[in-house]
Amino acid sequence: MKPGVLVKYRDSLPIAPGTPTFTLGEGDTPLVRCDRLAAKVGCGELYLKLEGCNPTGSFKDRGMVVAVAKAVEAGSQGIMCASTGNTSASAAAYAAYCGLTAIIIVPGGRITPGKLAQAVIYGARVVAIDGNFDQALKIVKALTQSHPVTLVNSLNPHRIEGQKTAAFEIIDALGDAPDYLFIPVGNAGNITAYWKGFTEYYQQGRSRGRPRMMGFQAEGAAPIVRGHPVKEPETVASAIRIGNPASWQSATAARDESGGIIDMVSDDEILSAQKLMARESGIFGEPASATPLAGLIKLSGQGMDFSAKKVVCVITGNGLKDTDIALKDAPPFLELPADVEAVERALGWK
Ligand code: AN7
Numbered sequence: 426m427k428p429g430v431l432v433k434y435r436d437s438l439p440i441a442p443g444t445p446t447f448t449l450g451e452g453d454t455p456l457v458r459c460d461r462l463a464a465k466v467g468c469g470e471l472y473l474k475l476e477g478c479n480p481t482g483s484f485k486d487r488g489m490v491v492a493v494a495k496a497v498e499a500g501s502q503g504i505m506c507a508s509t510g511n512t513s514a515s516a517a518a519y520a521a522y523c524g525l526t527a528i529i530i531v532p533g534g535r536i537t538p539g540k541l542a543q544a545v546i547y548g549a550r551v552v553a554i555d556g557n558f559d560q561a562l563k564i565v566k567a568l569t570q571s572h573p574v575t576l577v578n579s580l581n582p583h584r585i586e587g588q589k590t591a592a593f594e595i596i597d598a599l600g601d602a603p604d605y606l607f608i609p610v611g612n613a614g615n616i617t618a619y620w621k622g623f624t625e626y627y628q629q630g631r632s633r634g635r636p637r638m639m640g641f642q643a644e645g646a647a648p649i650v651r652g653h654p655v656k657e658p659e660t661v662a663s664a665i666r667i668g669n670p671a672s673w674q675s676a677t678a679a680r681d682e683s684g685g686i687i688d689m690v691s692d693d694e695i696l697s698a699q700k701l702m703a704r705e706s707g708i709f710g711e712p713a714s715a716t717p718l719a720g721l722i723k724l725s726g727q728g729m730d731f732s733a734k735k736v737v738c739v740i741t742g743n744g745l746k747d748t749d750i751a752l753k754d755a756p757p758f759l760e761l762p763a764d765v766e767a768v769e770r771a772l773g774w775k
Contacts (some may be wrong), residue, residue, distance in 0.1 A: 427453055430490050434590045437625065438491055439583065444498045449522055451486035452590055454478045456598045456737070459706040466722050468731040472603070473708055474595060477743030481543060484615060484741045485515035487591060488584030493519040495583045496575040503528060503574040507561035509611065509664045510540030511742055516577050517547035528574065530554055530561040535663055537711075539746040557658065558612075559669045579614025580671050588615055592622025595737055602632040604734040607717030609741055610640040610649065610687060611665035613676035619739070620679035636737070638685035640676060641720035643713075647689040649676060661692040661750065664713035664742060690719040696750070698722055702740075709744030709751070 429448020431440065440446065455475045463471035476484035489512075496504055503526035506516050513529035513536070520527035529544055533553035544551050554561055562578060569576035579585060596602055602623055608616050616638060623635045642650055643660030648668055655668035670676065680687050690698075699715035701722075702708050717738040725731055744751060761767045769775045 430487050430587055430590050431494055434593065437590070437593070438586050439495065441498065444494050445523075446494065447522065448490065449480040449486065449518060451479050451490050453594065454591070456595060457706070457708065459708070462702065462705040463736075465701065465705055466718070466731075467725045468721065468736050469733050470735045471721075472595075472599070472735075472737045473702070473706065474591060474737055474739045475708065476591065476739060476741050477710060477714065481511070481514045481518045482743035482746055483511040483515065484588060484591060484739070485511045486519070488579065488587035488614070488618065489515040489519045489577060491587035492575070492577045492581050492583040493523055493525070496525065496577070497523050499575070501573065501575040502526060504577045505529070505565055505569055505574045506577045507531070507558060507565045508536070508578075509558050509666055510536035510746070511664055512578065513549065513551075514540050514543035514547070517544045517549035520549065521547045526550065526574075528552065530565055532557045532561060532666075535666065537663060537747040537749065539748065558667050559654075559658075562612075562671065578671065579612055579617075585614060585618045585621060588618035589622030589625065591739070592619045593626055596623070596626050596632045599735070599737075602627070602634050603636045603737045605639050605685075605731070605736045606636040607639045607641065607721050607736065607738040609662075609665055609713050609716040609739070610642050610676060611646075611667045611670065611713065613640075613649070613670035613672035615739070615741065616640045616679050616687075617672045617675040620675075620683065635683060636685075638679045638683040639717070639720060639724075640680060640685070640687040641716045642687065642689045643695060643716065644689045644691045649673060649687045650689045660695075662695055662712040662716060663747070664711060665716065688720060688723070690716060690723055694719040694723060699744070699750075703744070708740060710740040711742040711744050711747045712750055714740045714742050714744075
């Protein structure tokens with residue numbers, strides 16, 4: 426049995442004697458070395474951190490287990506979040522495990538069927554608003570101030586605490602920090618959490634340095650890159666369709682303290698990176714998860730030299746959450762009778 430984030434990282438988390446320590450098996454995700462992909466993108470060593478291997482298929486579970494444990498400890502009856510899909514799936518699962526109510530507010534028609542199916546099957550109360558994520562978050566902030574339910578968006582500091590454990594795992598696996606960490610940026614909680622994790626391990630002497638933090642937004646939803654909120658964010662990567670990130674300040678702090686950047690990539694760049702990752706390394710991430718690889722390809726194409734560098738891309742969510750995108754421009758399959766010879770002929774073997 427996996428110990429889970431609460432037990433494994435007890436000493437680095439806000440665990441009190443009254444905090445329940447349960448797990449759905451989150452954390453301890455694979456860090457996969459991808460040499461063929463590295464060669465394609467001009468990178469010395471390239472590793473993908475497969476956060477889609479968490480119980481609900483995204484990195485959110487690391488933070489959610491801590492946020493929900495603290496909500497239970499505080500005697501909360503319910504949790505609430507706004508979501509582009511993955512936070513709600515995770516909140517719904519951990520609430521179900523603990524017997525709490527989960528109320529989730531999502532942008533109507535804009536979260537993938539896979540993510541919506543998760544929230545529904547876990548028994549969450551789903552409210553779809555006629556608006557985007559930023560508007561949903563505003564509503565959640567207002568309602569959690571006036572009602573006895575716990576906000577579990579990444580404004581909840583326990584979420585950040587849990588998510589920082591992914592940085593610990595990367596250092597434990599590599600024996601030191603990588604040179605660069607490439608990561609998608611939506612509401613900007615995760616880049617904040619990784620930087621906190623890398624910094625804590627560094628201060629404890631567990632790594633010799635810290636990586637440059639390389640955050641990437643989608644072009645149509647790139648408020649941090651543009652320097653102002655985006656009123657109507659738009660991108661194929663629905664998970665990061667966010668126009669006014671809650672953790673804006675801490676994301677730019679992570680960028681600046683690490684000597685990194687926050688840049689953007691187009692939807693086309695995201696989708697071709699998603700395909701490349703799948704075909705060259707056998708790893709299927711949802712579009713938002715391909716954003717860091719798209720960023721690496723972009724910078725490499727601009728002449729930045731990664732040939733002697735160790736790079737980690739965080740693959741934040743499982744590709745199965747958004748199969749529509751993967752099938753959208755797929756070539757037609759061969760359709761044949763159930764006949765050995767017909768298949769043999771079609772394959773050019775006869
Ligand atoms: C796959 O679920 O914001 O910058 O409401 O699902 O920490 O927001 C999801 C975000 C990257 C961005 N990759 O992380 C939500 C939500 C995936 C995501 C991000 C999200 P943050």
